[in-house]
Amino acid sequence: MSKSELERFREMSVAEFFAKYREVAGFSNPVRALYQTVRELVENSLDATDGHGIAPEVRIYIERIDSDRGWCRVTVEDNGIGVPPTVMPEAFGKVLFSSKYVLRQTRGMYGLGVKAAVLYGQVTTGNPVEVQSTTRGSSYIYAKKLYIDMKRNEPVILEEAQFKKNVSWHGTRVSLIIECDWQRAKSRILEYIRRTAIIAPYADILIQTPDGEVLYFPRTTKKMPKPPKTAKPHPHGVDVETLKTMLKATKAKTLLEFLEVEFQSVGRQSALEFLKSIGLRPTMKPKQLLRGENGALVVAMVEAMRSFKFRAPRSDCLSPLGEELIKVGLKRMFNPEWVDAVTRPPRAYQGHPFIVEVGMAYGGSIQPSEEPLLLRYANKIPLLYEEREDVSYKVLSDVNWKQYDVEMPAPLVVLVHVVSTKVPYKGVGKESISDVPELEAEIRNGVLELARRLKRFISAKEREAEVMRKILVLSKYIPEIARSLKVLSKDPGSWKPLEPGEERDIVDALVSLVARNIELPRRGDDSGRSVEDLIRSIISEVRVS
Amino acid sequence: MNVADMVDVEARRKAASILRNTMMRVLEDVLRGRPPKLVIPKRTLSNTIFDPEKGILVLGDEVFERNMLDMGETRRFMQTLLMASIIYQALVENEYPTIRDLYYRGKHTIIYRDLSGGLREENTWDEQAESDSAIRDIEVMSGLLREQMLILSKEKGKVVGNMRIRSGPDVIDLSKLGHGAYAIESTPDLIEFLDVDAEFVLVVEKDAVFQQLHRIGFWRQYKSILVTGAGQPDRATRRFVRRLNEELGLPVYVLTDSDPYGWNIYSVFKVGSITLSYESERLATPKAKFLGVSMTDIFGDVGKKPYLTEAERKNFIIKAKERDIKRAKELMNYTWFQTPRWRKELNMFLEKKVKLEIEALAGKGLKFLAFQYIPEKIQTGDWID
Structure with missing residues (x-):
């Protein structure tokens, strides 16, 4: 959005804004609108939890409440810090243009997202938003039903209540009724949740769909990324x-x-x-x-x-996931044979600090494909649309995988996570990141570093496979060789084998002979695998007919 | 047990013992923890040498090692041992397997689990070419020919003549076989020569010519032993001819077509075959002489009248084919074809580019062949040594 547009933006009423800029906020049609609503609510929930050091528990319920009119109720509940009752009306019922000028890496964008969803629900179904929330210290749960007075951009409270809290819960529960198209939004939404579960393996996420399906991603690690700090602008x-x-x-x-x-x-x-x-x-x-x-x-x-040459921007306001969490997330979703991740050192473009993290997974349950499966994230948000526009896609297209011993189609997943106080999105849709040179270079560094590690893994694996093949080739003939030697050792007169000439003795001698002449390449994770055991297990299966 | 059986048993005992000693080195290696290997003389052209002293083709000194721990050789290692064990067992158990039998006896299916856990099947050998190759390896390793290991092959060679032999328990008179002939058995070393009343051995390339000479009574008239290998001679025929020459001191004359193929058959009798040179020590007859048909028989030479007239030549000779020319050029490269007489023959062939089958001489008249051409050539010493 250009500066002059922003100026006019200020003059407009919320209604005018929304009528004109629905698609800007991602609400162009019932498919995108449902997807966008779920996203806004889930991202708010995650910001309210992991942004404050709380291990997230997020519950998403999508119900079809009027199939003729295509109405759904979307409810998202979290265990976050909660919204104090005094700010609740503004948080959900007033579109705030002037944001604080402190910078912080959060998922939310303009302070606009949830309100756009509220407005969309209001415009399409005429229903207010229902919010229940309670902060950590509070002994009450506050509930409000409100809508936005679009002319005046003011929250209007329809109903409110407060209940004595007799559970240990803190957090927020938001419920919206909107016009939606579940069938067509379904795959995107589930993919969004799946990718969120990858990037936030410390979160406990459950989604119940209008079809009655429940998708549950339990927490797989207690480790949490450090909450981002606020920072002054550079x-x-x-x-x-x-x-x-x-x-x-x-x-x-x-x-x-x-x-x-x-x-x-x-x-x-x-x-x-x-x-x-x-x-x-x-x-x-x-x-x-x-x-x-x-x-x-x-x-x-x-x-x-x-x-002017100022010192480079500080990066401690950024909250990268860290290599461990990326690996945990990829492992959980793909059960790969190999996984690794790298968090690159902080860099800056145009005064904005950023960190690139790359994860890579290979083999296992990953479906082989002609191109690596690319998972893009910006500030922990999965990016699903406009993949081919994204700088990460560009970087991956330039990689010659053959050079890294990866034969396409290959079971390969590449995860790119960009964290920044200002992610350089390409368009207003915020679905793809533009190819800022500093950023592109960092993504490339990360991808290539992991590709080199993958190459080492693959060649070690091939060396091992080569040795295993050798063990197999040598072992499978041992019974036949032993039997032949036993026959040849028999005395031509008495037709008795020489001592020691019993077949078992010969087999034993052959096994230890082969074992002594083959060395298994060292591998970190194995212990006690001996060549002799391998040979014996092969021989024990050999049948001659 | 009669005498003939004794011969058989003795041969078995000897072969079994040599074979066993050869292979026991492998078992010794295994039991002592040394990587077992088979040291096998190379059966390649480059390791085939013409020994001018002996006048035969022999194997050179080049050997290769078939190491069990060499992935590329393990299967052949197994095949060699497997074949050795089958032959050994057959020797001890008084059997006479053919090479086809050995192929079937050793053909097992090894069922094993591959690295991905799937069941795989592999035959110890698939083609007979593989088991035959194992037999050849054992022959060169042990120095035992398959005949000595009492392995049978198809009988191809035939013999008639003034002699009596003992084969197994029977005494056979090779002069009393009517129109037929004695098929030279696969184990010619088990034949015992009893009494012989012959002055030379005539080996003819072609079975048809053999039959004609037999019926017309050639061997009776000229006190000889008539042999044919019916084309490329098998090992038994070659060994039999060698024994006639070596043990009975009979001169051997070879009669073939006048073309590079015929000359090559003579060469196989005389010096051995290039691909199986390891057999020559026992199979080749270095003193065998080439009686004909030579180019000078057809066209004459300085001081030699041709056996064919101008008109007969026109009728009987055939134009040489491209592959005949090629073969002749190959023969010229072999040391034992580089004598002046052979050079003259080959050059004349390459110049005239014609060939002649022996049947053509028989066509001129069987009597001409039997009673003029052959005896005249032998008497006048018109052969190539």
């Missing part, structure tokens, strides 16, 4: 609009103080040097910058900040 990463908002809101008395306090990676020294470089007095009042014609000063400052 001077390379602010745009005119953000800078204006910051200037308006700051309590700093001088420009120097404004730079030092409101931004990250800016020290007193670099602030002074910067101000000197653009000829602004350090003692100037921040709000004075807003007075220039059409914000010309603000624009000049944004441009100057972008080209």
